Amino acid sequence: MKILGRHSKSRLCVCLIFLITCVIYIEFVSYYFNSLNWYSxxxxxxxxxxxxxxxxxxxxxxxxxxxxxxxxxxxxxxxxxxxxxxxxxxxxxxxxxxxxxxxxxxxxxxxxxxxxxxxxxxxxxxxxxxxxxxxxxxxxxxxxxxxxxxxxxxxxxxxxxxxxxxxxxxxxxxxxxxxxxxxxxxxxxxxxxxxxxxxxxxxxxxxxxxxxxxxxxxxxxxxxxxxxxxxxxxxxxxxxxxxxxxxxxxxxxxxxxxxxxxxxxxxxxxxxxxxxxxxxxxxxxxxxxxxxxxxxxxxxxxxxxxxxxxxxxxSRFHQLVFYVILIILIFFSSSAYVCYTCICNILRKRRNPARF
Structure with missing residues (x-):
């Protein structure tokens, strides 16, 4: 169970870092890169x-x-x-x-x-x-x-x-x-x-x-x-x-x-x-x-x-569409992970009822 907890925390940290990186890029860095296309x-x-x-x-x-x-x-x-x-x-x-x-x-x-x-x-x-x-x-x-x-x-x-x-x-x-x-x-x-x-x-x-x-x-x-x-x-x-x-x-x-x-x-x-x-x-x-x-x-x-x-x-619309897609992916991946964890726990209890 401790190993599972460490894996969960690692996955959570990776997701948070990815989200923060995406937000920083879209809200700040992308505007700088966009200005590189401008003519002086x-x-x-x-x-x-x-x-x-x-x-x-x-x-x-x-x-x-x-x-x-x-x-x-x-x-x-x-x-x-x-x-x-x-x-x-x-x-x-x-x-x-x-x-x-x-x-x-x-x-x-x-x-x-x-x-x-x-x-x-x-x-x-x-x-x-x-x-x-x-x-x-x-x-x-x-x-x-x-x-x-x-x-x-x-x-x-x-x-x-x-x-x-x-x-x-x-x-x-x-x-x-x-x-x-x-x-x-x-x-x-x-x-x-x-x-x-x-x-x-x-x-x-x-x-x-x-x-x-x-x-x-x-x-x-x-x-x-x-x-x-x-x-x-x-x-x-x-x-x-x-x-x-x-x-x-x-x-x-x-x-x-x-x-x-x-x-x-x-x-x-x-x-x-x-x-x-x-x-x-x-x-x-x-x-x-x-x-x-x-x-x-x-x-x-x-x-x-x-x-x-x-x-x-x-394009702000493109940025907002990306945010929507990202939220949908996070929702479904989180739901899939929760379902997977629940199924694993149920199977583990059935195999080893004495330990629970």
Missing amino acids: LSCKDKHKCTKILLVADPQIIGNYEEPIHFLTPITIFDSDRYLKKTYLHAYDFVKPDVVIFLGDLMDEAHKASNEEFHQYVRRLFNIFLGHENPSIIRHIWLPGDNDIGGEDTMITKEKIKRFNHAFSQPSLITMKNITFFKINRLTSDIPVYKNKREFYDTNEIFVGLSHMPMMFKPSTFVEKVFDKMMPHVLFTAHEHKSMIISTNALLKQDFHIVPLTPENNQIFEYSLAMTDMYEIMIPTCSYRMGTDKIGYGYAVIEDNDLHFTVLWSP
Whole structure:
């Protein structure tokens, strides 16, 4: 019996070591190995170079709409932790000058009370700003339909006002030779810009920021934006996938689309203010959006040169599936071992009844 006990303890120790090793690898080491697949973008002159980290559709989970409602605290904890972890790795890799949040920051903000809205904002800041010095890094915030309405609910002045109060900043933001301007396709708003400029002027690069796609979904409003603001490049979101769309800046007729996936990831290089304008759609950074192709956009603009790549994140769904399989294996192996031990004990008692 003592030998059996020693064997049981040994097996238990091996199982525990295996479990701990799996958890450490999945929750920590795998993120480091994943970052080894990322492409680094270099600058020739750091004084002329602007590094941009792009965050799209984090849609932090709300309090009410989870399919299995009683698991909401667990899903919120896991989703927030995943976002914080992947963002931290991307942030440390890029070391950005500016971080741009392209809307749909919160999943249920458009339906939330004022108190709930501010709770969501505090969670959002804890995830993305908890480790930064906000006085050094610029942040640009855009609203999405999940933040102020526009698809499932109506847009109201109150929703717009509370979002602008929480994320107060102008619609035109200038850094070095770049002017970032916000486009709100949900409310058909663009900033007022009265200075005269030419599209081919490389002294000032105009970067349009929109939650909703522009070239991907043409309209009269899109034409108005192009005519008035003449962006050299647009960063957009909403579709939860990544692609680069280009068209001739004057004709705006034929659109060339390049889908971006982890399988075809590379560094894309463009000269801005030459002949074409570009729209770069950023994938969602949340694993809750029904896709495993998730990540962050990374762009560098120096003079009129644009370099772009996607920092793809590891699939949390694959990690969770592995955990489920591991739990099932442990359950069945433990059950089989218990049954085997019971059968052995019964047979031993039958063979040697006097000893028991």
